[in-house]
Amino acid sequence: MIETPIHLLLLLLLPPLLLGVINKTKALAAGRIGAPWLQPYYDLIKLMRKGLVVSTTTTWVFFAGPAITLSTVILAGLLIPLGPFNAPIAFTGDLILFAYLFGLARFFTTAAALDTGSAFEGMGAAREVTFACLSEPALFFALLVLAKKSGSLTLTNMLHGPVAVFPSPAAAPLVLVAIGLFIVLLAETCRIPVDDPNTHLELTMIHEVMVLDHSGPLLGVIQYASALKLFVLSAVLLHLLAPFRTGSAWLDWPLFVGEILALAIVIGILESIMARLQMKRVPYLLTGALLLCGSGFILLVR
């Protein structure tokens, strides 16, 4: 029963580290020393202690956005099994809730963006909701495949089922789905090639441009939430990519942390070898993901 506290601890504390790892990897790949691993933590703490400036046009929605986003991501995190351990909350159909929590987050993030009445943030919001129309179906195709494979409608059992890419025979669908999910992950967490978290060319951004007006603690909350999102989605993906088990809890926790950091490194490498796609190309990429997951499903049920 020690699992739940550990789960909570990892969920709440680990995510910024992923960002740190990614940035460090990119820096090294670019031949720089880069910011320390723990830089994201420092940023968050600083932001939390900073003051706040809000626009005269905004209303309470502007505050509600970050708050609701963070809470939904935390709840989503509680539904996900980390490594071989069960999730704190698991019930039939929680996978739907998992997906729709992100929908709720999207609703309020975009609403908060529109609340400022700025053209740029409206633009970002429009892009966010548009790309979701493609990534969401892809996610559901993936869920269908996993559900079919595992025969369960509970995320924990589903992800602990025979869904890993290589040990299981006839893994072709799973490979497709894994790739698709990975693209969805990149899109949802606004990484390259979909979005560039640390550019400052507003016209080309999706997520960052939505939060232009959020400052201080609000910005902190938002960045923390996106780190959590990255963590949660990576944890899901890991069940497909790295189903390694040792059997003893003492080894499995560190193993899981190692895996997820490794995934972060992969993302970092990817970001440093790839360029961001043109905005009008992004839909093609996401459609690709949709098709991958879809064909995975077809392969499975044919």
Add this chain to the structure above:
Amino acid sequence: MAWVLICFPIIMAALAAAIPSNRWRPWLLPVTALVHTALTFWVLSRPDLAVSSAWLVLDPPGKIILLVVSTLFLFCSFYCVGYLNYRQERSNRIFVACLLTFLGIMSLVTWAHHLGLMWVAIEATTLSTAPLIYFNHSKRSIEATWKYLLVGSVGIALALLGTFFLAYASLPAGLTPTLTLGELLHNAPLLSKPWLRASFVLLLVGYGTKMGLAPMHTWKPDAYGEAPGVVGAIFAGGVTSCAFLAFLRIYHICAAAGEGPYISRLLLFMGLLSMAVAGLFMVGQRDFKRMLAYSSVEHMGILMVGLGLGGPALFGTMLHLVTNGVTKGVLFLSAGNIHRAYASKNTEQVSGAMRRLPLSGALFLAGFLAITGSPPFGPFISEFAILNGAFDNGRFWVAGLFLLFLLVVFMGMGKTVLKVVQGRAPLEVHDTPYHDGWLTAAPPVAFMVLVLLLGLYIPAPLRALLNDAVQFLGSRP
């Protein structure tokens, strides 16, 4: 008894011709109508009065028509008084006299069991109604009357030839030729088929002209368009019903002769053709009285379809005679009021009737919904019964076309009606003198009540009468 029903109105007509006062003469109409209706109901309640002689028998179909005609005339007669009050500038001597004569002759049609006599009566209706169309004495009304007379007379002449053929049909079989319905029915199977069929075609065309089946309907829009609204009502409810009854006789004989399949093809063809033509001419129709004329054509078509389907549809057909009659009363009378209030019957000028004449406008709209077969009005029951008939003897194509044409008619008619009823009334119409009065508004309301009643509750006696009629048409003495 028959003689009273037939002669009393004609005597009153003579009286009307004699009365000098233009203002009081119209009141003869309601008086006569009341007596006539009372007598009618008495006759209907007393089966023993139904046979007056070999030639004058009131059989169930006749009873239905008599009932319709008498009621229709009763309500219309009150309307006439109101209408003629607005038309004091013109002498109504001929108008009233002709109306009364016409009532008598219609009663004769319902009683006649001798096809020759029947023909005489039908022709007489043509002649006695011509002056009614001519009431306005305008160029247009002359033209309408001329066309009505010429087309009508030619049609009726063909009907006469058909009647002769029918009589002749018994000669080849060595029977003595006769025209009394009873005998014809009795030896129907012996009649020579070719002559029978030929006579059927001629009578279909002849009496069809009077009913206004396409393509013999051409006189109808002109006549209905130019005649006063009340005359339209009496035409669409009365004259057509009488012609239909006349045609019902030959139908009965042919059915008894076992010609069923042959005539049903003809009837379905004529019926669907009429519905289609009516629908086509209603699309984009700007003159709402002509539109009503085409609606009448359509409903004659529906009657034909019902007859052609036979079986379960016969009940619907008989019922449709009644419902169509009363609904046409609503439509023509309210249309007449609107026409008078706007001094135009063209939808270019007429709009916003609901505001200008709340009552008549509402009645016109309700009448439209009723006549197009929307529940809960009477025509829905009858048309639905006919549809059921189509499905019941597996004629799905007929059913499909039937529904399609109903839709076309609904669209064509609805466009015009809504143009008339909705929107804002043009300002200049507010200074026309006409406003809904008791005498001109109550009759259509009464009709509307009947229509609604028939849609929700068919009185037991009427139902019995309809069933008798269906029985009768299936039988042969």
Add this chain to the structure above:
Amino acid sequence: MEMLNALLVIVLVLNLFALGTSRILSVIHIVATQGALLGVIPLLLHEHLSLPVILAAAAAILLKGIVIPSIMIRSLRAAQIKREVEPLIGLLPSVILGALATAFVLLFSKQLPLAAHPVNTLIVPASISTVLVGFILLTTRFKALSQVLGYLVLENGIFIFGMLLVQAIPLVVEMGMFLDLFVGVFVISIITNHINQAFSSMDTRMLVSLKEE
């Protein structure tokens, strides 16, 4: 019988004359003659003369031969119009048409299942072809009066057929029919007068204000 057939042939010839004549007055005369001749038919058809037969004959001669034509002539006088009929198709073509129709009917009548009694093959075809000629007159003439004449010819044709069934059609009905015919023509000629007053012409081509525009 030969007599009767000869009579019927004359009737048919008169049809063609009616089609071919240009002056309305003479057409009226032709139709009158035809009517009068028809009145004779029943007398020839039924050897033992019964009352209805005689009455029918008398009524026919009186009405078709005298009364109606005089009405027509009066209204023709009343209407100061050009006395020529104005056919839709030329006179000669309409004659040819009528002739063809008559011929066709005569041939066709062989197929008709005619009754054994009365043994006469000409009555039925004669009546039908007269009806057709009536239709041709009705559909190819423009003057109101000449259309009325067409209607009369049509009626004549029907009357010929009626001759076969005198005993079938009781006297009252017979009289009723005559009455109707009479009143009909009477009313029509009244209307033609009104037309003539209102439109100062009898050309029915003027009567096209009521139409679907």
Add this chain to the structure above:
Amino acid sequence: MLSLQLVLSAIVLLGFSGLPGCLLSPQSALGQRLATALMLIGSLLGICGLALSFDMPAPSLHIPWFLPWGQFAVTLDPLSAVFLGLVFVVPGLGSIYGLGYWKQSEHADNGRQLALFYGVLAGSMGLVVIARDGILFLIAWEIMAMAAYFVATAEEDNPEVRRAGWVYLIATHVGTLFLFAMFSLWYHATGSFALELTRALPDKTAGTIFVLALIGFGFKAGLMPLHVWLPGAHANAPSHVSAVMSGVMLKLGIYGILRVTALFPANPVWWGGVLLTVGSITGVAGIAFAIGQYDLKRMLAYSSIENIGIIAIGLGLTLLGRALGRWDWILLGLGGSLLHVWNHGLFKSLLFFNAGAIIHDTHTRDLDHLGGLAKKMPRTAVFFLVGAVAICALPPLNGFVSEWLLYLGLFHTLNFNTEPGIAAAATAAVALAMIGALAVACFVKLFGAVFLGTPRTSSTEHAHDPEAAMLVPVILLALGCTCIGVFPMLAMPMLENAVRTWALPLNAPGSLANVLPWHWITWLGFALVVLAAGIFGIIKVLPRIKRVPKKITWDCGYAQPTARMQYTGSSFGQTIVQLFSFMLHPQTYRPAMRSLFPKPTPAKTFVPDLVLDRWVLPLFNFAGRTLPGVRVLQQGQTYLYLLYILIITIILPFFWGVGIPS
């Protein structure tokens, strides 16, 4: 029995609620108050009736009547009860709302008529739901359709309203004709009009009846491509009328399909397949078109189409389940659809009421003229937001619960191993996901364009929160949405009974109340609220947040952002419209730069309805142009008329014995 009597009296009260007002003067507010009072009394009686009927054997009443066929047969079974619930809630609230929104004193020339037909509409809808005889059903159905026409065209002096009404009239009449055919065929097949469970009919007949019903009722429900009348009618009707039409009347189309399918003991697989496909298409296309609109109420109308699509998906799953004998699919599919029927009834009326409040003050429905209303009408903003979140099926509100059921049902089709084709049904879940994402886009656009940012025109100057009469119904509806969202298990027994009524012959263990972990929904709902509130609070109480300096929006350093620089609703939807342009065919008018110094010219883009504006109207215009060509046949020449007679006389004998069955 008492329950049925209560419901019947309620229906009568609703039906005639508008009558007293007609006897009073056009301006008197008394009539309207009377009507509302009668409506409310009726609704309360009805709800009591429903409560009494719960878990009782369904009471029914048969009175023979004097029509050639049929009888006055009504039954109050759980399936009817579900829909009756809506009938007794929404119109009543609507009439309260009307007291403020459509004041008799301000609408003297149509107020009474509106009240009259509003009542008739409500009453007839009640009758439709309990009728168990074909004829009675048709009568009630048509009264409902006509009453809806009259309330929707209350402002018939406005040509646009007339046009929309005309389209509605045609559409509903076509639907009715299909129902005529359907019931005739039913009568032909079963020998009676009684709507009761029959022995199995021959497949062909049953299939035809199903298709006829699907089309006939589809017109009313607004299944694509039969939805043509829906956007216009909803946009141009008074808002409380739109609420009733969208919230309740559309659902009766669904009810019709349910009732007819319930008449058959079993059905082939393809019925379910058809409904699944139609539902998915309707849902995706509906919401995509909604995003393309710039008219507030048209967007809501199209989103109604989308929700009907979602419900249809559930029905498809249900029929599939019955065809393959899978009780769990029926349970989840039908339970989900019925719950969604309820939910949509609640949040769509909520949204329409709020929209009405906005239109009432700003006199415009154009999104691009609104904006920044959250400051002027804060309460309206909150309740609108509740509706928007609910309709996007987001937790913790009611929309999520019904879609959750549907998703689970669709996922259940996966573990059906005998026929692989069936698992394809699960792809409907993907369609549902896409619908969900699009819905978020749609309602963010709507909420953002109307309430957030700064006002785009002066039309919002006089906007303010509405009076109590318009606010109370909104509050109640919002409460309803939240309750169902947080305590869904309360609704389950009712749904359960309805489902079992529908699937009468096969009856299996496993009930909605205990197959699903409802307590988690409740707890997580609370957790979400508490967590969000907590974070909100923490941010607020952080030391440096005590006094927040207010500055203009940091528009990337641009010093003078004006209202016209904002992203408009249209531009917000643009990206998605482009993504779906293969289906939406957006039309754009760009200003043409001709001269050197061009005059200011407007640029605008809009999305016409695919079916109505691209197919139906052109077809009808063509017919309207060509059909009158037959008039050359009737130009007044008498001799031609006579010729027609001759011709027909010659033609008719040619039917002589041709193919006569002897």
